[in-house]
Amino acid sequence: MNAVNPLPAGGRRFMSGNEAVARGAWEAGCKVAAAYPGTPSTEILEYASQYPEMYTEWSVNEKVSLEVAIGASMAGSRAFCAMKHVGLNVASDALMTQTVVGVGAGLVIAVADDVGLSSSQNEQDSRFWGRFAHVPILEPADAQEAYAQIKLAFGLSEQFGTPVILRMTTRICHVKGVVVTGERKAFRLEQGFQKNPAKYVMVPGNAKKRIPMMFEREDALRKFSEGSELNFIQDGDDKRLGFVTCGPTYMHVREAFPDSPIIKLGFSYPPPMEMIRRFAAGVEQLVVVEEVEPLLETEMKAAGIGVTGKEILPREGELAPHVLRPAIADLLGEELVTGEANDEKPALVPSVRVDANIGKNLFPRPPTMCAACPHLGIYYCLSKIRNTSISGDIGCYTLGAGHPWNALDTTICMGASMGVALGMDKGRVEADANKHIIGVIGDSTFMHMGMQGLLDITYNRGNVTILLLDNRTVGMTGGQDNPASGRDIHGDESPQVDFRKLCEALGVKPERIRVVNPYELPFLFKALREEVKIPETSVIITDQPCVLVDFYRTKAPYTVEDDKCTGCKNCLDVGCPAIYVTRRETVIKPNGKEKELAFVRIDSQACTGCDLCPKTCGPDAIVQVESFTR
Ligand SMILES: Cc1ncc(C[n+]2csc(CCOP(=O)(O)OP(=O)(O)O)c2C)c(N)n1
Known part of the structure; x- marks a missing residue:
């Protein structure tokens, strides 16, 4: 995605939410944007990189991306970082103190929750971070709102001195809609970085003084939320039910129950509780529809507002109309009408016939690796070696857990293969005394969070063999560049990491590091067999590129x-x-x-x-x- 964005200021275009976020940030005068790829947020930075006025980078992990944005904000430039939901777990250490520090110029964290788990190891609700870190949460319902809200978020961040979280979901990130755009307005704080240790140096004495300021800020945001233009009531004639919605659930409810009153929260944390209370008074029953956890529900109940939520709605996956309709029909004690229009119960008549039958006639196609993927030979070998425990990691190579290899025994989160392997080694029971402990990790994952784990292994003299699969790209998320590819986000040359030297620097003995071609099965087998028998930390680095990179050379079949x-x-x-x-x-x-x-x-x-x-x-x-x- 290297083309320069051709959209003129003031134009209209069909955009995904991800593209809209990049556009909105650019128009807001954002100067620095950093991200680590992860579905569904990856394209935000790919689009952002098309705007020459913004410095953009692929960071090695999400924590670093937030830290880059924090530094830029302190230096006086508007900045944002983007990540998938699990990325904010990684970045949270920085977030939890940054919220005490506050910001310089506007600082926005765009986080995308994979509601429905299309491509993730878990499902999480990032709105928790608003409560945990005492920062505002904005939740767009479509691409136009994603564009508008990130623009607004920078100003909000400066007004209240807080990082702002823009919470997206897979639907908002990937679904396209018409977005009406505006002009870019350059932004820079008059003064750059102002030395202020009491604000920026978080030793206990300084942090203690700032914590009450953080709570005052949260109170001020709570009042602000009551009057925010992002929170509004859409009236409806059928007052039997009133819905509280945020983010994409507004669209789902509007489609499923077009005649019902809805309160739409675009500024969902802190929630405008008085506004909700007034709304509740005008309807017979209040239902809160939120993806995925009952956060608003719990808060409303604590505020004494009677509301129905997760008693009838699922706590996982999207709350699309086909999920909402039967649940609400049950609540009203009515029969669900799934066919033609029914004049007596208009609110329960589906407007589009989607639902359960979609996909019934599709062939099952389990995920698999690409033809000629360099990971294939590795799993072929691993599947033939006996007496192993293999800790895996997150990337294309996670598929090694499946058919026909069945050669991965654990997968937890990015980088975990290292620590888990060491734990398996140190925690082995008598019966596993001769077990070969192997860890498998990709190049991007190794740089993201694996390096520290390897250091821990060498430091603690782990008897573990690590397979570092260097395919020179972030294969799983679509082939982004990284320090292993030796190219930056624009495809320009940059220093390429030398994994052999890096592993040596992390304490692996030079004679225990081998670089092998994963297509050369006999060599790979030999290397593996030999290394697992030596009771020391060893690393086998494979050195063939992903078949999808542009420099991959095919030969005759x-x-x-x-x-x-x-x-x-x-x-x-x-x-x-x-x-x-x-x-x-x-x-x-x-x-x-x-x-x-x-x-x-x-x-x-x-x-x-x-x-x-x-x-x-x-x-x-x-x-x-x-x-x-x-
Ligand atoms: C914390 C976190 N951030 C991002 C992701 C998305 N993600 C999954 S695997 C992966 C990296 C895969 O690259 P690599 O380790 O090089 O292996 P490859 O897919 O190329 O084999 C990414 C970015 C994630 N799952 N968790």
Whole structure:
């Protein structure tokens, strides 16, 4: 995504929420933007990088991205960072003290919750951070609002001296809508960084004085929220129910119950409790629809406002109309109308027939690695080594836990493979005395949070073998550059990390570090077998690029000579999706047992000629096509 954004000031365009956030930040005069990629927030920075007036960077993790934004804010420039929900866990150490410090120029944290878990290890509600860190939460309901709210957020941040969280969800990030844009207004505080240790140096004596200021600020924000233009009531004729909504749930409720009164909270923390109380007085029953945790609900109940929420609505996933309708029908003791219009119960008639049948006729397609992925050989080897416990990490290589490799035993969060491996080593019981402990981690994950774990392993003399899969990109999130690729966010050259030297610096003995080509199976096997037997920390670095990077070179594909294929299935254990079964046969072995054979072919369009599968083929039935044009 390297093109310069062509949208003129004042134009209208169909934009995703992510693009709209980048546009809004740019118009607000934001000078610095930093992020670590993660679905669903990744594209925010990709779009931001198209605006030459903003400094943008891929940071090595979310904590660093927030710290970069904090530094820029202190220096007098508006700044933001973007991350997925789990990223804010990583960045939270910085956030929890920054909220005590306050800001210089406007500081915004755009955080995207993967509601419905389309691509995450868990589901979280980032609105908790508003309560925890005493900072305001803005929640857009569509792309236009995402654009408008981030613009507003910078001003709010300066007005109250607080970081502001813009809470997005997968739907807001990825769904496109028309966004009417404006002009960029340059912004810079008159003075740059002002030395002020009482504000910026958080030793206990200084922090203690600032904590009451943080609470005063929260009280002021609470009052402000009551009159914020982002919070409003949309009246409706059917007063049987009134809905409290925030973020995307406003759209869902409006679609499912067009005649009901709705209070829409765009400024959802601190919530405007008096406004909600007034609203509640005008309806028969109050329902709060929030994704995903009952935060507003708990607060409303604590304020003495009778409300229904998670008793009837799920505490996970999107609260889309097809989820809302049956739950609300139950609440009203009515029968759900799923078909044609029903004049008597208009609020319960679906406006669009979506629901449960979508997807019923789709083929199941479990996630798998790409054809020729350099991770394939690694998992092929790992699946053949006995007596292992393998701690995994987060990236494309997490798929090694699945079929046909089944070669990952744990996956927790980014970087955890290291500490978990050490814990498995130190905590092993007698029966596991000879177990080989292996940790698997990708290059980006290693730089994100794995390096510290490796240092911990060497420092504590762990008997662990680490596989560091350097494919020169952040494969899982779409191939962003990182220090392993030697290119920055604009694709320009930048210093490339040397993993061998880095591991050495982290305390791994030079003779225990090997760099291997993951397509060279015999070497990889040998390296693994040898290293797991040596009771020291060792690292095997693989050095072949992701097949999706632009500098990957394909070769002529391979094909299977049918008359030589014995159906042994060895090549299938590689797990390459370019290899497929054409025929299965069951034979009786000399010992009387049944054996299943599978005869295969190779999809020549998908095969990149990586040379992996021929190395698994005993009868040499896999041969390279002599002349081939793609
Ligand atoms: C805290 C956190 N931030 C971001 C992500 C999104 N994410 C998942 S895996 C990954 C990195 C994968 O890159 P790498 O380790 O190089 O492995 P690859 O996918 O290239 O094999 C990212 C950014 C996440 N899951 N958790």
